Amino acid sequence: MAEQKNILSETKDGILYLTINRESKLNALNFKILEELNNIFNEVNDNKSIRGVILTGAGEKAFVAGADINEISELNEVNARKFAEFGQEVFDNIESCHKPVIAVVNGYALGGGCEMAIACHMRIATRNAKFGQPEVNLGIIPGYGGTQRLTLLIGRTKATEILMTGEMLGAEEAKTLGLLNYVEETKDAAIAKAEEILHKIMAKAPLSIGMIIDCVNAVFVSDENGYQIEANSFARCVKSEDYREGTKAFLEKRKPNFKGE
Ligand code: COA
Numbered sequence: 001m002a003e004q005k006n007i008l009s010e011t012k013d014g015i016l017y018l019t020i021n022r023e024s025k026l027n028a029l030n031f032k033i034l035e036e037l038n039n040i041f042n043e044v045n046d047n048k049s050i051r052g053v054i055l056t057g058a059g060e061k062a063f064v065a066g067a068d069i070n071e072i073s074e075l076n077e078v079n080a081r082k083f084a085e086f087g088q089e090v091f092d093n094i095e096s097c098h099k100p101v102i103a104v105v106n107g108y109a110l111g112g113g114c115e116m117a118i119a120c121h122m123r124i125a126t127r128n129a130k131f132g133q134p135e136v137n138l139g140i141i142p143g144y145g146g147t148q149r150l151t152l153l154i155g156r157t158k159a160t161e162i163l164m165t166g167e168m169l170g171a172e173e174a175k176t177l178g179l180l181n182y183v184e185e186t187k188d189a190a191i192a193k194a195e196e197i198l199h200k201i202m203a204k205a206p207l208s209i210g211m212i213i214d215c216v217n218a219v220f221v222s223d224e225n226g227y228q229i230e231a232n233s234f235a236r237c238v239k240s241e242d243y244r245e246g247t248k249a250f251l252e253k254r255k256p257n258f259k260g261e
Helices: 031-044 077-095 112-119 134-138 146-154 156-165 171-176 187-202 206-220 225-237 241-251
Strands: 007-012 015-020 052-057 062-064 101-105 108-110 122-126 130-132 182-184
Touching: 007 031, 015 031, 031 077, 052 062, 052 187, 062 101, 062 112, 077 112, 077 225, 101 112, 101 187, 108 112, 112 130, 112 146, 122 171, 122 187, 130 171, 134 156, 134 241, 146 156, 146 206, 146 225, 171 182, 182 187
Parallel strands: 015 052, 052 101, 062 108, 101 122, 108 130, 122 182
Antiparallel strands: 007 015
16 A cells, blocks of 8 residues: 555454644644555455455544635635545545445534545444534535535435534434444444454455445436536535635634625
């Protein structure tokens, strides 16, 4: 596995452990990290020594607290579409990887973090995990596939509420909604649970596992156009005054004053 700077990686007993390593910014995803993730997942399929992947965030406080709002605050309509499409491509590479990918969600999984977790094949959270799509607080919408995957995963009723209110859900509620496979007390216990599941899967025929991933994904990509509508809508948001106000307010640590323009 090629050396990456912002993602720690280690392979042990057939499992690739990936840790988003930007703890001081709650592992917020900047372009560099997305690029590194893409490089890694482009290699994983062809690497026979890797039979499963565990993806987590450094520290105890956050899995990933979203896309990097500093980068988001500088977008225009043209590069916003590219920004969304690139994130969608990276998460699509995770979702279509032929090795099972389990997210160990250790704390905040917000915005792009929630979108990254739901692009993985399974999710195990620690009890302190919090899920949400708070993009509406910034005058934008999820752009990395969240409007599509969340709706398909938990259904329209709750997905619409989560996307529109921007409120966070705790681990137990997320599990009840079908967002999670398991909730464990600690990060170590969550990793141990992920290892237990991966070891069961590793005893099965690798081709069957890859085919199951393709077949399950086929259900999820039945409306591929939805991803394009998401990227276009994301790009339209960044033309608004509310987007400037929303991202500026976060960076200035104050409440936004939205005007609908
Ligand atoms: N992008 C960039 N920086 C981020 C970030 C993000 N998505 N999320 C957190 N950070 C940074 C903060 O700016 C802060 O940096 P600083 O120490 O240089 O000021 C650091 O991470 C710690 O975050 P802080 O807000 O001080 O922690 P908190 O415990 O008070 O709050 C959160 C935690 C997750 C509730 C809060 O950080 C937050 O709301 N983050 C943004 C979530 C979001 O909107 N994500 C979607 C983006 S599209």
